[in-house]
Amino acid sequence: MEIVNSYNLLVMVFVIIDFNITRGDYTQSEVEALGQFRHAVKKFLTKDYENKDYFLIHWLRARKLDVSGAKLMLEKYKIWRNETNLDQILDEEGMKLLLKMYPAYFGEVTDKKSQPVLQMVLAEWNVRKGILAGHDLRRFVVYIWERISTMAYKQECAHSVALIDVNNYSAREQGCLACISIYVDLVNMFEKYYPNSFEHIIMVNSNN
Secondary structure (H helix, E strand, O other), rough: OOOOOOHHHHHHHHHHOOOOOOOOOOOOHHHHHHHHOOOOOHHHHHHHHHHHHHHHHHHHHHOOHHHHHHHHHHHHHHHHHHHHHHHHHHHHHHHHHHHHHHEEEEEEOOOOOOOOOEEEEEHHHHHHHHHHHHOHHHHHHHHHHHHHHHHHOOOOOOOOEEEEOOOOOOOOOOOOHHHHHHHHHHHHHHHHHOOEEEEEEEEEEOOO
């Protein structure tokens, strides 16, 4: 994980996540673990990309190549996807409407590894106002994660990159109790269901 000029509240939330990212080719230990893991979870792999190394490696790295721990983590992820009807989230009109209110830009650029880049300007988001309006911001952020992850898998990449402009973002204004509750929930969800999804989370303009 790479953070640039990180000190505001949102950055602090992300910093506590251990992404456990290994760059470059898979190590011999990872190759061996991938073979064991794929066999152990084959009955859960219902999508084409789920059988690929770039998907499976997320769970293994999150559990330091412990196959049993990674299997349990993946099982819980699949249950969660089913319970939340996540396979339909990218087509939900409500999410598309929220995207107009809380802009995020997907894959308009890629990095040198062809990894899609998620771009966001936090000043365009008003979390406090959204909570008061009853917007489902938890599900909307999951929509963002799901969309950029899907783009990465289509390009056969294990990771994506997040580039977040924090210019004019006020942690004090967005730090209401309900806002903090959402931030904490999202950190927990990210750790459990999207481990290692971002190779870098880069914050820019944080000194303004």
